[in-house]
Amino acid sequence: MDEHALRELAEERLRALAGPEAALRDDQWHAIRALVLERRRALVVQRTGWGKSAVYFVATALLRELGEGPTVIVSPLLALMRNQVEAAAAAEVHAATINSANPEEWSRIEEQVAAGEVDVLLVSPERLNNPDFRDSVLPELTQHAGLLVVDEAHCISDWGHDFRPDYRRLRTLLAELPEGVPVLATTATANDRVVQDVADQLGVGAEGTLVLRGSLDRESxxxxxxxxxxxxxxxxxxxxxxxxxxxxxxxxxxxxxxxxxxxxxxxxxxxxxxxxxxxxxxxxxxxxxxxxxxxxxxxxxxxxxxxxxxxxxxxxxxxxxxxxxxxxxxxxxxxxxxxxxxxxxxxxxxxxxDRDIWSYFASLAFPPEPTVRAILDVLAREGRMSTAALEPHVELGRTRLEMVLKVLDVDGAVRRVKGGWEATGQPWHYDAERYERIAAERRNEQQAMVDYLETSGCRMxxxxxxxxxxxxxxxxxxxxxxxxxxxxxxxxxxxxxxxxxLRRPGVELSARRMWPSGMAALGIEVSGKLPAAEQAEPGRAVGRLTDIGWGNRLRELFAAGSPDQEPPEDLFQATVQVLAAWDWAQRPVGVVALGSRTRPRLVRGLASRLASIGRLPLLGEIATNPDTAPRRATNSAQRVAALWRQFRVTDDLATRLSALDGPVLLVDDYSDTGWTLAIATRQLRRAGAPAVLPFTLAVTG
Structure with missing residues (x-):
């Protein structure tokens, strides 16, 4: 097919996709020409709404006319996949997707791909490292692909605003593509640093690669x-x-x-x-x-x-x-x-x-080297482990642990297998200099956002x-x-x-119902569901630390360096409102304070005043064991282990609890993971409390 005929066919396919008045932009045609006629690699950086998806759908239609295999699109979000499947149909391109939301369709779609009935297969970056898909489907797909598309390619770069470690596995996929298979990477949000990093990650920085970068103005x-x-x-x-x-x-x-x-x-x-x-x-x-x-x-x-x-x-x-x-x-x-x-x-x-919220999310960056080395050491010692089984052994929450494992996988230090992860034994370098440069860039971006707010110049x-x-x-x-x-x-x-x-207080506290996985590895023999006789009832808090109403006031009270004090009057009055609106099945018959090392005046004062205003007996305080010391814990298993022996119910308190015929109000300053209240409730229930209603001033989530 000569270039003129190809252009005519491309315009025809675009009109089917975008309407009878649609016409290819110059750079759209340049990209399509490079992919279809020259089988090159292209990086397209164009504003949202420019028509990047039209490039790969039209190119797919032309390549299929020439007898090439299906297009594989790596796309980051389910909603984006849904939109792309619908758009492809308009261009008479049969698209299908394999993602976490449609596992029941995977076998049928894989059969359709093998039979040549699918023109476009959309997969998430996470699917590329699913053991079954990676080992059984991907090799065959790679050998017969007609085009590889990496959508939202800025996700490849950890300099970008939405880094996705799984995207970096595309380096392996690209290395396994047969020679002559064209590759298209697209994004609307990439500065020079991100463009270079994406080019390096995808191998599209090589000589002969077409880079199309247009104006990012949005005239509307x-x-x-x-x-x-x-x-x-x-x-x-x-x-x-x-x-x-x-x-x-x-x-x-x-x-x-x-x-x-x-x-x-x-x-x-x-x-x-x-x-x-x-x-x-x-x-x-x-x-x-x-x-x-x-x-x-x-x-x-x-x-x-x-x-x-x-x-x-x-x-x-x-x-x-x-x-x-x-x-x-x-x-x-x-x-x-x-x-x-x-x-x-x-x-x-x-x-x-805003700055407080930025700081919180910045704190979730890549962890320090000893924490990462601990992951590798545990996998090397224990062998194959699931994420849940690994979590009790390391000082990371589930989300950050999964992120680190993905980075280590991409770097070749671990490998995802059926049932979890295993160490490869390959040497791994902690690139502290790079991580610090990324952190510095994040701080620079935050300052740039402040500058945007204050600029007197053109905002666009x-x-x-x-x-x-x-x-x-x-x-x-x-x-x-x-x-x-x-x-x-x-x-x-x-x-x-x-x-x-905004000043209407009251947030429900959900009670913990399941023990974390892997507690036996920490010497604590609990698993599965918490026994019903040891669970708390749903509780209440005045507000969340992230609220736009009570959040500011509560963050001020719990800020680092803020003094321990009696309950501030405004927060106490809010507490009274929460209790008055609480639709409990049975009113509490007594109040118990939870021993606090950091804010004893606040907790004791709050419990005492609540008992007084509610005309309830102040039954006492759950004591803090002096031979236990609080330690940092960043996941549920570690948190439970840290709390397991921290509290005890005194004999006097136990005697009072056993004489009750109704629930106790358990008072603490704030709830983070919910495990402090769960462990304290377990102690109270085992000592004889018929039921426990947890109450805190703040909850973090």
């Missing part, structure tokens, strides 16, 4: 920043102006707790909105996406979980309650808006608590320069370019209503 977006003094003022402003924003959109928050708080408040004000986060049930997430796509809701109140995977061309606005920690992440999130409309409003409402130009866009120039549309800033006027009645909502 109107960017603005509005500073308001308090969380309640920001909520009140939003409630007063949400109806004025065009169409439907996304309200981003920094924490899961904030999504639920803001959504509940806006629903109270008459808006159709829904909360959306990584904690939302998958079926509810899908339903929320569909409601927004169909304009059945005004907005989704979401964390960054609603990001790359969501495509709504007519999204009319994006509002951020709180600033992301990186201008690059911010650019990626606002890129959801205005893809198919002439105008979309983008507004950032920063808060003073600022973001484009952070992404090293060589075409960056003033947009003429943002608040600084036009001089048209959002009014900071807020109705005082609305502020008062928002404050009442």
């Amino acid at each position: 977006l109107r960017l603005g920043v509005l500073r308001l003094p308090t969380a309640q003022a920001r909520l009140a402003w939003l409630a007063g102006h949400l109806a004025d924003l065009p169409g439907s959109g996304i309200i981003y928050t920094l924490t899961v707790a904030a999504t639920e708080e803001v959504a509940a408040y806006l629903r109270d004000r008459g808006y159709e909105v829904a909360a959306y986060s990584g904690r939302t049930d998958p079926a509810e997430r899908r339903r929320a996406e569909e409601d927004l796509l169909a304009n059945r809701v005004k907005a989704l109140v979401a964390t960054s979980a609603l990001g790359m995977g969501f495509d709504k061309p007519d999204l009319g606005f994006v509002v951020h309650l709180g600033a992301p920690s990186s201008p690059i992440a911010y650019y990626q999130q606002i890129g959801r808006a205005g893809r198919g409309v002439r105008r979309a409003d983008v507004l950032l409402l920063p808060g003073p608590e 130009e600022f973001l484009r320069r952070r992404l090293d866009d060589p075409h960056a120039e003033p947009c003429g549309r943002c608040d600084n370019c036009t001089g048209r800033h959002h009014s900071a006027d807020v109705d005082e009645q609305a502020v008062q209503e928002a404050e009442e909502r």
